[in-house]
Amino acid sequence: MKIYKYPQREIWADLVKRPTFEQNEISELIAEIFKEVKDNGDRALIEFNKKFDKAQTENISVTDAEIKKAENQISDELKIAIQEAKENISKFHTSQIPEIQKVETTKGVVCWRENRAVEKVGIYIPGGTAPLFSTVLMLAVPANLAGCKEIILCTPPDKDGNINPAILYAAKLCGVSKIFKTGGAQAVAAMTLGTESIPKVYKIFGPGNQFVVAAKEYAQRYGVAIDMPAGPSEVLVIADEQAIPEFCAADLLSQAEHGSDSQVVFLTTDLKVFDETIAAVEQQVRDLPRNEFANQSLENSSFIVMNSLEEAVEFSNLYAPEHLILAINDFEKYIPVIENAGSVFLGNYSCESAGDYASGTNHTLPTNAYARNYSGVSLDSFVKKITFQHLSKEGLQNLGKTIEIMAEAEGLFAHKNAVSIRLK
């Protein structure tokens, strides 16, 4: 842990810096994987399963029988929990569907926007230390609500060639069209280029390791869009004197357990809360199954005493955290001054894990200070907003002169003529 008390503003810029991770030179490897997938399609993916995931897969498509089996493998308790989370995510993302608002900007000139789904989207779900079926919910639910026609999901198989049953169950429940057993950069390549089994998509979503991140970057050369740039997960907690140190500690650790590169920042105005939160972190971390990750992550974490809550929010805006928890009494007052954050949790009972799983908000959020210029995933991420306009003859008569003058001033006479010829 790094401890700071009342740090001078001059050093804030240093304190908000994320550690820079060595960017391994993997672009050549990525290019090779794309070429291999392009040349050999499904067969390349089966080979990569063998090579990278030690998995035997005769077929990369998940069958209906496998999905049926998965449904029987998970407990009713988990099914009900997943259904409840899906319900809340649906409610919140449905509220993001806008009403069409027609605006008459000049008499006879009517403009509006309409949402249209991105027709084909791909969801990547990593394998590894945790089976992220919650991310399936976070991506497939809004894709489905948006009306995406094709929602495909790729995830690496285990050594026996199987997919975690909770992932299969969630995918089926949320309307994923097709599921494929392929992971890493090769999965991204397959969704970008298409194979015999896997359709090409227009936009790729989902988290992943450095190879997946680099492959998503690379995919953009082929005209594919991606959800957002990636970085390690983060939480910043601001606590006042009424905050409960055990709660703050639990929230900080729920971030720290994600991985050794997770970013954890704690700001408080109260010295007692400061000391007790540190003590609670040290105590709680011992019992965690993933405490190796948590301990590594805590080494890079910052615990800072601030002069005031205003100053703490200002610091947070500079840091631009993915998750911001305001464990303060008067949180209403500070909402308007929050400028940069992915998702904000208010008060002592809004723990980050509520938003990670089931409150309804999306957990795919901007990290690495991208909260300054990117939003988290929402219904908007799965649609294009197309503008429409209708000018009546009267409308063009009212606006025509303005268009003609501007077009002429830009030296674009054909633009002008498109009006003049109609008003003749």
Add this chain to the structure above:
Amino acid sequence: MKIYKYPQREIWADLVKRPTFEQNEISELIAEIFKEVKDNGDRALIEFNKKFDKAQTENISVTDAEIKKAENQISDELKIAIQEAKENISKFHTSQIPEIQKVETTKGVVCWRENRAVEKVGIYIPGGTAPLFSTVLMLAVPANLAGCKEIILCTPPDKDGNINPAILYAAKLCGVSKIFKTGGAQAVAAMTLGTESIPKVYKIFGPGNQFVVAAKEYAQRYGVAIDMPAGPSEVLVIADEQAIPEFCAADLLSQAEHGSDSQVVFLTTDLKVFDETIAAVEQQVRDLPRNEFANQSLENSSFIVMNSLEEAVEFSNLYAPEHLILAINDFEKYIPVIENAGSVFLGNYSCESAGDYASGTNHTLPTNAYARNYSGVSLDSFVKKITFQHLSKEGLQNLGKTIEIMAEAEGLFAHKNAVSIRLK
């Protein structure tokens, strides 16, 4: 012109292909320019003005006196036109400011989104053959409405070191904070890295040549966001038997005059309209001052007779045009089946130049088939949507079990503990 009558579906994929332009290897040059700007700041920009724009500039900041002077240099007629366009753009983009909608997803669990402006944005306006003051309106008006605190604008000076007065007037009118005399990749580098005069920004907007496009791409390595990927401008016109060939021709030419790489596609179900539109294009092009561009662009243009309007719209969805004009009687009927387009113009009097200048819609739109996965610029482009959530103690009691079950199933016990410790 390329003429096709009732093309078979098998060849549609070829017909919607954009010409691939030779991607010159300019990434090294871009890297050098970024290094030069990083090392020498303003001085580098003054040197680049000399080298690339043959312009002497002692100072890259535009002074208040220069803006004042510009105001006197342009006609009252143009001022009024610019003001009217600004008014309409403001009206339409104001309608995009959402109401805050709080959703109670579970009793005691309330979630919502709030817009926050991207604090610092940069607008690039190219020099060259047309002084694009209309693009200043399209980018500065929504930036200002969104509440961006710093809106900076870079544009190359002419040989005398001056900026086009209409650009200065529009920038001042729309609330641009600072204007700088610098163009090309070096302007993008300056907005990305910052110099003594030019502040670093979080997001860069605006069109430009291949150097600007490559520099915007490169800027993303530094965490800067950009508006969208770029390509040559496009229009696709669908006409039925009641369309007016002279109007269609004028619209096609208003696209063709942009540059020799502009894309123009004409689809109709009516042979008479087909022949007459081609004849009208050939006639109207002769009188255009920019007919050299228009003629080059027309060489690559496609004029296609289709079996039905349904088929034409299907073709258009495959092409995914930046601008789509429906010069058809029954356009209402076809709106719901339009899937991929940047901006749509309905009926015989909705010419593209209305949207280019003054109807209120934005003219910064996705090209090169990016209308499949990107929206045009809107108020949304200048904000982040931050999610907020508040759980009361009761709310967490209602939802807690679900979170605990899901967290445990993902093997994330600290996530579970953040709930358990609160419910104890």
